[in-house]
Amino acid sequence: MALKIVLLAGDGTGPEVMREGVKVLKAVESAYGLSFELTPYPCGGQHYLDTGEEWPDSAFEACKAADAILLGAVGIPEARLPNGDLAGAGVIFGLRFGLDLYANVRPTKLYPNVRHKVHDSFKQVWEPGKVDFVIVRENTEGLYTPARGFLSRGGVDELAVDSRVITRKGAERVIRYAFELSRSRKGAPGDGKSRVTCVDKSNVVAGDRLFRNVFDEVATRYPGIAKDYAYIDAFLQWLVRSPEAYDVAVAPNEFGDIATDLAAVLQGGMGMAAGGNIGDAHGMFEPVHGSSPKHAGKDEVNPMAMILAVQMMLDWLGRRRQEQALREAAAAVEKAVVDVLKAGKVLTYDLGGTAKCSQVGTAIASRVKAAK
Ligand code: IPM
Ligand code: MG
Numbered sequence: 001m002a003l004k005i006v007l008l009a010g011d012g013t014g015p016e017v018m019r020e021g022v023k024v025l026k027a028v029e030s031a032y033g034l035s036f037e038l039t040p041y042p043c044g045g046q047h048y049l050d051t052g053e054e055w056p057d058s059a060f061e062a063c064k065a066a067d068a069i070l071l072g073a074v075g076i077p078e079a080r081l082p083n084g085d086l087a088g089a090g091v092i093f094g095l096r097f098g099l100d101l102y103a104n105v106r107p108t109k110l111y112p113n114v115r116h117k118v119h120d121s122f123k124q125v126w127e128p129g130k131v132d133f134v135i136v137r138e139n140t141e142g143l144y145t146p147a148r149g150f151l152s153r154g155g156v157d158e159l160a161v162d163s164r165v166i167t168r169k170g171a172e173r174v175i176r177y178a179f180e181l182s183r184s185r186k187g188a189p190g191d192g193k194s195r196v197t198c199v200d201k202s203n204v205v206a207g208d209r210l211f212r213n214v215f216d217e218v219a220t221r222y223p224g225i226a227k228d229y230a231y232i233d234a235f236l237q238w239l240v241r242s243p244e245a246y247d248v249a250v251a252p253n254e255f256g257d258i259a260t261d262l263a264a265v266l267q268g269g270m271g272m273a274a275g276g277n278i279g280d281a282h283g284m285f286e287p288v289h290g291s292s293p294k295h296a297g298k299d300e301v302n303p304m305a306m307i308l309a310v311q312m313m314l315d316w317l318g319r320r321r322q323e324q325a326l327r328e329a330a331a332a333v334e335k336a337v338v339d340v341l342k343a344g345k346v347l348t349y350d351l352g353g354t355a356k357c358s359q360v361g362t363a364i365a366s367r368v369k370a371a372k
Pocket of ligand 2 (some may be wrong): 257258261
């Protein structure tokens with residue numbers, strides 16, 4: 001039976017990288033005897049300007065009924081809702097909150113032949129293999145809780161309030177996810193030890209104290225995994241200095257948002273960073289980069305983040321459905337990316353090459369096919 005996948009290409013470079021993701025999915029289909037029913041829906045800021053809605057209601061229903069969702073990127077600076085919010089963000093939050101995708105899973109892995117984006121003098125410090133950790137970001141509460149607003153007097157905004165909500169349930173399930181993930185990995189590259197780092201600001205903030213207390217409770221169920229703590233400010237410093245010390249880190253929503261952009265620097269930039277928004281019943285996968293309007297329409301951005309999101313989706317589907325072919329296909333996609341990187345001939349500008357986005361997609365898709 002065909003697996004139902006909803007495609008939300010969205011704005012800017014979203015449609016370009018989505019095309020390459022689909023190319024790889026088609027290659028997987030023919031090589032691994034799998035069948036995908038791909039259904040695209042329009043969405044995003046441009047769609048809002050054209051139609052007055054961020055996405056059709058039927059798109060959310062289709063996402064709910066799908067086996068998995070792939071998202072490109074949403075948002076263009078000129079498209080704003082009447083309340084000032086970025087038009088298109090409702091798609092991301094509609095899915096994260098509406099489908100209860102509580103774990104935002106963002107792997108940071110420095111692949112061979114990719115240079116991290118810190119100043120060149122650091123070039124020799126990190127070899128491939130030394131950066132291989134995952135940040136698991138809480139995805140349904142924290143500072144993203146929609147209890148917020150402005151106090152206006154006479155049409156002038158005088159005061160703004162955002163509520164940061166941390167619940168036991170929200171903390172417990174994402175922390176459990178992080179421990180389970182650590183159990184399935186090989187540990188931190190530095191010492192091979194399985195370790196989960198609780199990233200918070202529990203020295204000051206009440207919600208973070210709750211988050212850390214729940215972390216301690218969950219940790220007792222995983223005696224084989226080392227527990228580790230870091231305040232968010234110090235964590236960012238240590239992450240850049242010693243990325244090899246980390247296996248899995250778990251953080252409240254807004255800290256995870258910030259930390260994962262920084263982490264992308266360690267893996268060669270946003271063009272390499274993929275993420276999964278995962279709940280108990282649904283999964284949505286996306287490149288972490290946004291719509292990058294200045295690069296849009298030029299066929300020049302790196303599609304690897306999207307292709308690695310496809311790889312995460314296949315692996316997630318494979319584990320969930322206990323289908324070996326899907327997991328093998330996921331491994332083949334990652335290997336094809338690594339082979340293209342090692343060969344070093346078909347790379348986009350961000351990795352020092354001159355190839356087009358579509359050429360990279362084609363190179364990866366043909367290696368997926370050839371490997372079988
Ligand atoms: C991300 C993005 C989003 C977020 C934006 C686009 C709303 O930065 O996925 O990290 O803040 O979560
Ligand atoms: Mg972000």
